[in-house]
Amino acid sequence: MSESRTSALKYAQDHRERFLEEFKDFVSIASISTDPKNKPEIGKAAEWIADKMHGLGLTNVKVFPTQGHPVVFGEFLTTAPNSNTVLVYGHYDVQPPEPLELWQSGPFTPEQRGENMYARGAADMKGQVLASLNALEAVIRTGKLPVNLKFLIEGEEEIGSPNLEKFIIEHQDLLACDVALNPDTGMLAPDLPTITYALRGLAYFELCVYGPKQDLHSGQYGGVILNPAQALCELIAGMHDAHGRVTLPGFYARVRPLDAEERAELARLPTDESFYLEQTGSPALWGETGYSPTEQVGARPTLEVNGLYSGFTGEGAKTVLPAWAMVKISTRLVPDQDPDEVYIQLSNYLKTNAPKTIRYELTQIVGSRASISDRTSRGVRALEDAMESVWGERPLFRREGGSVPVVNSFKNILGVESVNTGFSLPDDNLHAPNEKQHLPTWYRGIDTFIHFYLNLGG
Amino acid sequence: MSESRTSALKYAQDHRERFLEEFKDFVSIASISTDPKNKPEIGKAAEWIADKMHGLGLTNVKVFPTQGHPVVFGEFLTTAPNSNTVLVYGHYDVQPPEPLELWQSGPFTPEQRGENMYARGAADMKGQVLASLNALEAVIRTGKLPVNLKFLIEGEEEIGSPNLEKFIIEHQDLLACDVALNPDTGMLAPDLPTITYALRGLAYFELCVYGPKQDLHSGQYGGVILNPAQALCELIAGMHDAHGRVTLPGFYARVRPLDAEERAELARLPTDESFYLEQTGSPALWGETGYSPTEQVGARPTLEVNGLYSGFTGEGAKTVLPAWAMVKISTRLVPDQDPDEVYIQLSNYLKTNAPKTIRYELTQIVGSRASISDRTSRGVRALEDAMESVWGERPLFRREGGSVPVVNSFKNILGVESVNTGFSLPDDNLHAPNEKQHLPTWYRGIDTFIHFYLNLGG
Numbered sequence: 001m002s003e004s005r006t007s008a009l010k011y012a013q014d015h016r017e018r019f020l021e022e023f024k025d026f027v028s029i030a031s032i033s034t035d036p037k038n039k040p041e042i043g044k045a046a047e048w049i050a051d052k053m054h055g056l057g058l059t060n061v062k063v064f065p066t067q068g069h070p071v072v073f074g075e076f077l078t079t080a081p082n083s084n085t086v087l088v089y090g091h092y093d094v095q096p097p098e099p100l101e102l103w104q105s106g107p108f109t110p111e112q113r114g115e116n117m118y119a120r121g122a123a124d125m126k127g128q129v130l131a132s133l134n135a136l137e138a139v140i141r142t143g144k145l146p147v148n149l150k151f152l153i154e155g156e157e158e159i160g161s162p163n164l165e166k167f168i169i170e171h172q173d174l175l176a177c178d179v180a181l182n183p184d185t186g187m188l189a190p191d192l193p194t195i196t197y198a199l200r201g202l203a204y205f206e207l208c209v210y211g212p213k214q215d216l217h218s219g220q221y222g223g224v225i226l227n228p229a230q231a232l233c234e235l236i237a238g239m240h241d242a243h244g245r246v247t248l249p250g251f252y253a254r255v256r257p258l259d260a261e262e263r264a265e266l267a268r269l270p271t272d273e274s275f276y277l278e279q280t281g282s283p284a285l286w287g288e289t290g291y292s293p294t295e296q297v298g299a300r301p302t303l304e305v306n307g308l309y310s311g312f313t314g315e316g317a318k319t320v321l322p323a324w325a326m327v328k329i330s331t332r333l334v335p336d337q338d339p340d341e342v343y344i345q346l347s348n349y350l351k352t353n354a355p356k357t358i359r360y361e362l363t364q365i366v367g368s369r370a371s372i373s374d375r376t377s378r379g380v381r382a383l384e385d386a387m388e389s390v391w392g393e394r395p396l397f398r399r400e401g402g403s404v405p406v407v408n409s410f411k412n413i414l415g416v417e418s419v420n421t422g423f424s425l426p427d428d429n430l431h432a433p434n435e436k437q438h439l440p441t442w443y444r445g446i447d448t449f450i451h452f453y454l455n456l457g458g
Numbered sequence: 459m460s461e462s463r464t465s466a467l468k469y470a471q472d473h474r475e476r477f478l479e480e481f482k483d484f485v486s487i488a489s490i491s492t493d494p495k496n497k498p499e500i501g502k503a504a505e506w507i508a509d510k511m512h513g514l515g516l517t518n519v520k521v522f523p524t525q526g527h528p529v530v531f532g533e534f535l536t537t538a539p540n541s542n543t544v545l546v547y548g549h550y551d552v553q554p555p556e557p558l559e560l561w562q563s564g565p566f567t568p569e570q571r572g573e574n575m576y577a578r579g580a581a582d583m584k585g586q587v588l589a590s591l592n593a594l595e596a597v598i599r600t601g602k603l604p605v606n607l608k609f610l611i612e613g614e615e616e617i618g619s620p621n622l623e624k625f626i627i628e629h630q631d632l633l634a635c636d637v638a639l640n641p642d643t644g645m646l647a648p649d650l651p652t653i654t655y656a657l658r659g660l661a662y663f664e665l666c667v668y669g670p671k672q673d674l675h676s677g678q679y680g681g682v683i684l685n686p687a688q689a690l691c692e693l694i695a696g697m698h699d700a701h702g703r704v705t706l707p708g709f710y711a712r713v714r715p716l717d718a719e720e721r722a723e724l725a726r727l728p729t730d731e732s733f734y735l736e737q738t739g740s741p742a743l744w745g746e747t748g749y750s751p752t753e754q755v756g757a758r759p760t761l762e763v764n765g766l767y768s769g770f771t772g773e774g775a776k777t778v779l780p781a782w783a784m785v786k787i788s789t790r791l792v793p794d795q796d797p798d799e800v801y802i803q804l805s806n807y808l809k810t811n812a813p814k815t816i817r818y819e820l821t822q823i824v825g826s827r828a829s830i831s832d833r834t835s836r837g838v839r840a841l842e843d844a845m846e847s848v849w850g851e852r853p854l855f856r857r858e859g860g861s862v863p864v865v866n867s868f869k870n871i872l873g874v875e876s877v878n879t880g881f882s883l884p885d886d887n888l889h890a891p892n893e894k895q896h897l898p899t900w901y902r903g904i905d906t907f908i909h910f911y912l913n914l915g916g
Binding site: 200202204211212213214216217218219220221222223224225226227229230232233234236237238239240276279280281282283284285286287288293296297300302304305306307308309310311312313316317318319320321322325326327328330332355356357358359365366400401402403 | 658660662669670671672674675676677678679680681682683684685687688690691692694695696697698734737738739740741742743744745746751754755758760762763764765766767768769770771774775776777778779780783784785786788790813814815816817823824858859860861
């Protein structure tokens, strides 16, 4: 190991106490983005990060106002020639802490118990933001940073980042980079460092089926009218075949097949049948024939019913034949599916299958593509090697079933892939009471980023 | 026509002005049964009827208190030997009048416009109650009543008669009769007098399907869990076949087939395809293959979805994989189906078809059998002849798709069939603003009851 690398790691080790104090200071700020009455705390958290950046000697530090909560930017430019530029993404806002009575210590009164630091935002993701800045500090206080680092820390992630895309579009030059680092995904266990190289896309729809002009008496009219709720159920039932496959015509046409190498890589993940049974409490698993649970969630597209409504849903009995029925349906997409094409596929399915005895209306609500990073790209390799240096073994490569919109924004607007990782654990109670950060993992996270920055230097 | 019959009819004709004044007086009372603040008006309406009975010389007149609104009883016993006893059913309560702004005149300020009297309760069913009492008056003021007449007029029909069955059970001797007359059904057009000889029964269920122990993120888990809403839709979709028949095993086993004579009788009804299209505004009709719309609604059993609920039903998108899904399902039954057997049939269907990847819970909420009267019984013949005397042609025989619980109570507790009729019309706006009674039809109704009472005398 090079001398500068060793010095940086030693610096990080020597300053753990202060890092921890700053961690506690940062998570004491109740920067809840949903609640307008926490606006001052949001401002305080943004300023806290900007001050931290100033203290580290970052340049171009600015708290950008938006229509909502501010975006904090800062950068540390290297003098090394031909250097890479990394854009680190993070957010300083947190989820609301309710229900408060379930917290063992106050959500904004950080308390260390055993190896964990308990506080709202500890893992999601103030701890991750600090790890990336602490790693920078360790490198620049002991040697020379061989890459350009830019930090974009937003304040609206927990409310869907309504102003972020606009900000990225308006500041493309400022944010220009070669690769993005997004430490908001996390790892599967303390001994299983994880790189999330793919995220599913989303196409979300609302479908309304209309029958009679108004609710009817189910006795006086039942028998001559196709019940819109029944028609809707029949349409939904037809959207999967007996093998758990989605029947929309052309749905799988663009789906990138999994090769043997990637399947072998995914098979290393511990997300097997027993994992999902325990996590969900379902009586049994279900899914597309021919794929493992890990593949079913991460690497295959799905269609879900998110909501259903029709007629009378109160206590007891009301003999209504409903005038209409509604379903919220979403498809999770994998490369290279296109949400707008899925809209057309669903439209075509309905055209073919909807009976003439009803009318229907289909609306697309959300559409985002899946994202996937080249597992052999420079950024991914740099992180893979960094993790191997810290843990002594290769990280797991995960495909995440959910969607992280900022990854798409970076891809679409800035043209860069994101390397997604993080040092939160499945039992860290993200979005729940008693959120915590596992500190030994956090320290390894700081070390990982030190290696990552240095690896990207060459 | 016998002299006494002619005199009675003439008496009715001569007293129309007074009958109408009393009609207006009765419908001026806002006897809305749902609203506790109308309790005094309910009491006033009950007393109004009791006073009317006293005035006509009925005996045993009593306003019986119940847990809810009172039941009014009175009887007029004949001295004729071997005479029949008819129990006339009615209700003095009315639906709420809202929305008030849609009424052309006040709901409790009766106004005659053209041939119609507008007021809440005019057709449903204060007018019908008065017709039966006016007919009695005409007969007894001009001659001798050849039957025993008993009147049971309740005050809770519009809220589901919660205390009526208990009252009937406790007063079986008082209510003992040979046939019941229920003038709460109505006729299809002013020139189409109608006898409703059959009503469908009802078996109402709630089915809940459970999957994961809590709502899940549809991205993180979509693909390995059978979505409970999807599972429910598939179960519902399987409940009908391509011919519109219900697939529950054994569902049709006890269904009494229609013979050619009854089908010919039903074919006389004007409830054809264009009738149902106009009434419902549906794009097209639907139903069990091989039956006319009239038969589908009146003489065949059906299964309807009355309500559906699962997951997220608000505005926009929430990517939830719901923990559960619920449906309200009801079956309309015909003779000789048994609601408890239908519960077993539905249970068996679920046992066979529900996948092991979900759990479910089925609850029966309501169960009542269909009712059917012998179209050749003395009571039905007496009414048929009465209508033919008044209109000059045979009445239509209708099977009604809805259920009238009191008909079952009379059958089960008193052991008597009901002859169901009435002089309201489809456009009389029952339960809606601008309810009205068509007065020429109402006068014919009084005449019909005069004939009916006299016909039953022999």
